[in-house]
Amino acid sequence: MESCGRVVSSTLAVFLVLHLGLIPIMAQQKELQIGVAGQAVILNCRGIPQGTGVTWKYSKAVIRLFITTHLKGKATMTDRSEINPTSKHLKVLDLRLSDAGIYTCEYGSHTVSISLHVFKLTISLDGHFLPNEVPELTLMQNSTHPLPNLNITFFNNNNNIVRPKFLPNGTPQKYTLMLKQLEATDSGTWMCHIRSDSPLINQNISFDVKVLGFQNPDSERKYATADSTVILSWYLNFQQIKWKEGFTGQMNWKQEESATAHELLDFNVTAQGEQHETKKISRFRFEIPENKPKSTIQVELSKVHFNHSGQYQCQLAYSGRHTQSKIELVVMKVSADPVGPLSRGAEMTLICQVSSPLPSNAHLLWKYMNGTPTDIKKSKQHEVKVEVKVSAAGLWSCHLIEDDDSKISLNYIVEEAPVWLSYVVIGASVGGSILVFGLACLCIISGISWQRRRQRAKRMSRARQYLLENKTCQCQHRLNK
Secondary structure, eight states, X not given: OHHHHHHHHHHHHHHHHHHHHHHHHHHTOEEEEEEETTXXXXXXXXXXXXXXXXXXXXXXXXXXXXXXXXXXXOSTTGGGXXXXXXXXXXXXXXXXXXXXXXXXXXXXXXXXXXEEEEEEEEEGXXXXXOTTOOOEEEEEEEOSSOOOOOEEEEEOTTSOEXXXXXXXSOBTTEEEEEOOOOOGGGOEEEXXXXXXXXXXXXXXXXXXXXXXXXXXXXXXXXXXXXTOOEEXXXXXXXXXXXXXXXXXXXXXXXXXXXSOOEXXXXXXXXXXXXXXXXXXXXXXXXXXXXXXXXXXXXXXXXXXXXXXXXXXXEEXXXXXXXXXXXXXXXXXXXXXXXXXXXXXXXXXXXXXXXXXXXXXXXXXXXXXXXXXTTOEEEOOTTOSEEEEEEOXXXXXXXXXXXXXXXXXXXXXXXXXXXXXXXXXXXXXXXXXXXXXXXXXXXXXXXXXXXXHHHHHHHHHHHHHHHHHHXXXXXXXXXXXX
């Protein structure tokens, strides 16, 4: 029994020694916290009794003390830090990559250690882009512990996953990545999600991507009928993204790809969003609508004709870089040969044409509105004109079809000439024929008569010459006698 008592006593003594030995170890256990460069981080020191002073240190250098008032230390982040008087937590502002390390919170006989792991995410061009540019991002990490390999995922402004391209020669300390080509609709807040299993890291870092550009596509086609009014619009997105600097732009027009471009107007937008436009000399007239929407470049063309067709290009310039959006205006017109009412038994050719070749998914179509579905005439691929012969009055309509969708149409009414007009035309034709025949006969008779008079004059001239010669010979004969 005595030996059993000694064993129990020894066991209790060993447990007590181990317990007392673990107290300082447990008091000095390190807690992992994550911080992001440029942001603020709050380091928590839990369990501090009310009214207890606290000292915060970084790598044994005092940051701040709090007894009854704040006392500053000499650590590198001292001027960027503050202690919460109630919770005694330490707040470090404008965190830097070099701020990573071991922070200790000391109160009474207790010491709490915190390991701060800092990430820094930077984006090229300060996050200001034009469409089709590709952002380059750099993610760096710093810690006193061995740096883990990170699993990095990006989410765009619509919370959709974007797969970046990792550039070679990356290290656990520095990752360099390339995102996708940007569009104007990509403007907004993106998210970088960082994950690691050891140590356990699950951190989100948000960053802004600002893309200055047009909400229009890079190139679009607009159809218009002759003599109609057309408004061409380019929608800018600078109001939504609060662009930090001003920029300039201009709008040009050329009739075809190889032609010389003519500047129609230029504009500038200030950092405050004020927009100013100036019209330039143009060979055709256009107007800038007074009540156009904000952040919009617009021109209005009245009484459109073939000479207005071509490429209208709006261009933005920022920091030596450019982006542009183009609208191709295609004009359609209809005509008839001959022009006028259709006489009974006569034919007329209706012509429908556009100002430039159509794409492969578009064509022109004449349709007889008063007839059957078979009364149609379709253009061939890339044809700019389609003709149809008409022998009866009625309504014809020319449609410009793109992907089975009628974009524009023009009607042509073939009118039938009145009966009396037909008789007048026939009578005029007959009378004209008789008149021409009579004139021809008169010309022939006049020609014959003129020819006879000429021959008679020649004969008389020869007779006078003969008589004169004969009289002269007789006079000479008498003198000789």
